[in-house]
Amino acid sequence: MSSRLQQFALYGAGIALLFNPWCLQLVSALGVSLLAYVSTVTLIPRVGDAFIRRGFSGKDMNKAEKKIIPETMGVVCALVYFICMIVFIPFLFYKYLVPNGVKPTSEVGWMNRERAIASHFPHNHLVEYLAALLSILSISLLGILDDLFDIRWRHKFFLPAIAAIPLLVVYYVDCDKTYVSVPTVLRPFLSRSIVDLGVLYYMYMAAVAIFCPNSINIIAGINGVEAGQSLVLAIMVCLNDVLFLVRPGTTTDAIHLHLLSLYLLLPLVAVTLGLLKYNWWPSRVFVGDTYCYFAGMVLAVAGILGHFSKTLLLFFLPQIFNFVLSIPQLFGLVPCPRHRLPRFNPETGLLQNSYVDFTDTPNLPKKTKLSILLFERLRLIKVEYEPKTGRILRCTNFTIINFLLAHLGTMREDHLTMVVMALQFGVGVFALFFRHVLAPIAYRNDNL
C-alpha cells in the first residue's frame, strides 16, 4: 500500500473511531490519537524546509557527516496535540451536549432551560480539561520562545510555575487534598492515619510542574532520546491508569481522574510515535526544547489532575537520578561545558564518554576535587589520574548518558537510546509494582 493511501486509511479509521456509534469517550480518544499520529507523520516532512529557512536547524554532531537538519519539530507535535485535544472536547462531553426537547419560545422559557443545562453539566470536568490544555499550551509557547531566543535560565525556570497556576487553582476547588497517608506500620507512632501538608503540597505540585519539563530537557543530545524516554514514560503512566481502571473497587471519582489522565496521555503517545519516525537514529529532524517542555508538562498535568503526582515521580526516577548527578555541574562545583553530550568517534562510528578536562588547571578548587572524588567513590563518574603525581586529569561529564557509557562501554548511538528507554521501562515496571502491589499492603486503606 502506498504511503499516501496508508495515510488516508489511517485518517479514515481515526475519524470512524472518533464518531464511534457507541459514543464511548475512550474510543473517541483512541480515534483522536490516531488522527494525531497520522497528522504528525504527514506534517513533519512538509514543514522541514520552512523550518530550516527560518533558522530552526542544527548540526548532528554524532555523525561522520555533520548534516544540517530541521530542529524544533516539537512545535508540530504540540500544535497537532493541541488541535486534537480541542476537537475532542465536544466528543468528551457529548452526552451532556445533546439538546433535549424542543426549544422554548419565550425569554423566560430560555432562562429556565439555561438553568437546567447549567445544573446538569459537569462544569468541574470541563474546568480540569481546559486548565490542562492551558498549562500545556503555555509551556509549549515557552518552549518555542526558548528555541527562538535562548531564554536565560533564571527567566525560564519559574515560568512553568506560572503555567501551573490554573492547574493548582483547579486542584484547589476540585478537591484541595493536601494530605498524605501514613503507612500502617507508622500509624501507632504518629497516632494519626494522615498528615496534612497544607500549602507545602501546592508547592510540591508546582515543583513537579517545574521539574518534569526541565528534567526531560536535560537528558538530551543523542538521536531519539528525548522522544524515546517520553514515549516509555507516557506508556507506563497509561498502564498505571489502566491498572486503576480495571481493578475492582475503584470509586467513580477515581475512574474519572484516571480516564482524564488517559485522554491527556494517549495523544501524547501518538504524536511522540509520529515524531520518532523521523527523530529515530539516524535522525532526519531534531525535537527542540519545545518538545521536551511539552511532553514533560503533559505528564506533569496528567499526574497532578489524576491525583497521582507522588506516584508520577517514581516513573521519573531516571530523570531524578540524572538531575542529582548533574548537580555539581549545574551549580558550578565542577566546570560545565555548553554541551555535555557524548563524543562521537569517527573511526569506530560509536559514541564514547565526553570529559571535563583539567590538564590545564593543575590546582583544582577544593569543592571541585571533593565533588569528583565523592562521585567517583559512588561509581557515578570515571576519573583519570596522572600516573606519577596522582593529579586529576579529566573526568566524565555528570550525566546519566555518560554514566551508562562509562559502565557499559562505547556503543552505537541508537543502542544508547535503547538502553535509556530500557532503563526507563524497568523503572516503570518497578513503579507499577510499588504502587499496585506494595502500596496496598503498606497502606491499609489504599486511597483509590
Add this chain to the structure above:
Amino acid sequence: MSSRLQQFALYGAGIALLFNPWCLQLVSALGVSLLAYVSTVTLIPRVGDAFIRRGFSGKDMNKAEKKIIPETMGVVCALVYFICMIVFIPFLFYKYLVPNGVKPTSEVGWMNRERAIASHFPHNHLVEYLAALLSILSISLLGILDDLFDIRWRHKFFLPAIAAIPLLVVYYVDCDKTYVSVPTVLRPFLSRSIVDLGVLYYMYMAAVAIFCPNSINIIAGINGVEAGQSLVLAIMVCLNDVLFLVRPGTTTDAIHLHLLSLYLLLPLVAVTLGLLKYNWWPSRVFVGDTYCYFAGMVLAVAGILGHFSKTLLLFFLPQIFNFVLSIPQLFGLVPCPRHRLPRFNPETGLLQNSYVDFTDTPNLPKKTKLSILLFERLRLIKVEYEPKTGRILRCTNFTIINFLLAHLGTMREDHLTMVVMALQFGVGVFALFFRHVLAPIAYRNDNL
C-alpha cells in the same frame, strides 16, 4: 522622575491595587492592567535586538530613510497579557479560595470537605475564564507561526474557528441562548417575540471569531494603525460594559458577564498603550500579525462570552466596511498587489494613494471593469481614465485607508492613523447610542 523610578512606582502601584484590601476584583483587574502596561513598556525595548537577530524585522516603507526595525512585538503583548491574566485568577476567585475552618483529620472528613468546596465554587465562571484564555493563547500562537512561516491563507482562515471551539462549548453549557429578539414593531407580523436561530447562531459566533482577528489584520500598513484601532475599539467596548454595569435594573447574571468582559479588555487596553508608545509614528517597532490576531480575538471573546456578539459587530463597522471594500481584490476580480499600503512621497513627506495600474493591460476583463465602475459610482475608489479613449489607466487600491486618502487628500502618516482612530471613535459612539438609547425603544423588553 527618571524613567526607571517611574517604572518602579508603576509596578508598586499595580501590586498595591492587585492586593487591594477591599478584595474588589475590578480594582485588582486595574492593578493587573497597570502591571501589564509597565511590563510591556519595560520589555519591548529590551527584546528588540534579539527579535532582529532572529529575523523578526521589517523595513518602514513610509519613511525617507527606510530603517530596519523589529517586528512581531505583538508576541510581547500577548505573552504579558497572558501571564497577567493567569496571575489574576486567584484574585478573581479570592473569596471562594479562602480556606474556611480547620482541616479535617480523617480521609472521610477530607472527602466531605471536598464536596463542600466543589458545591460552593462557581465552576462555570472559571470555565468561561479558562476558555477565554485558551482561545486567546491559541490565536496568539497562530499569529506567531504566521509571522514565522507566512502560513497560507487557506490554512489560517479556519484555525480561529478551532480556537473558538472551547468558547462555543462554554457558551452552550452556560446558556445556549440562540435566539434573537424581534423588534416590537415587527412582533405582530411575525406573531412571536423571539426567533430561534439554533445552530446558525453558533456558526455566527464562529464567524465573529474568524472575522475579528482577520479584519484588524487587513487595516494595516501605516504606523500605529493596528494598535490604534484596537485601542479605540477596546475602550469603546469597555464603555459599553460600564454603561450596562451602571444602569439600574441590570440582572446579576448580566453584571457578571460585563465584568468578565472588562477583566478581559482592561489588560488589552494596557498592553496596547504600552505597545503604542513604541509603535506610534515614527515607529520604533512593528506589531506583526501576532498582535492583530491577539487583539481581535480578545475583542471577539469578550463579545461572545459577554453575550453581546451582535452589538460587537456595530463597533467593528469600519472593519466590515474595509472588508466589503476589499472584496474585489480579495476575490481576484481586480488584481491585488502584495501590499496595498499608501505610497510615501519623499518630496512632501506625506502619504498619498496607491494605485492598481492598468496601463499595460488595455483590455480589462469584464468583471474587473464592472467592479471598478461600480465602486467608483459609489465613490469608494478614484479612477483615472485616458483623456482621449476613456480607457481605465489606474484606480486606487480597495482599502479604507486609500478611501480616506482619496477623499481627504494627502496627509502625514500619523494624521492618517489619527483619522482612522477618530472614525473608529465616531462609530463607537454611534454603536453605544444605538445599543443604549435606540435598542431599548425598539425592543420593549431589553435583554439585559
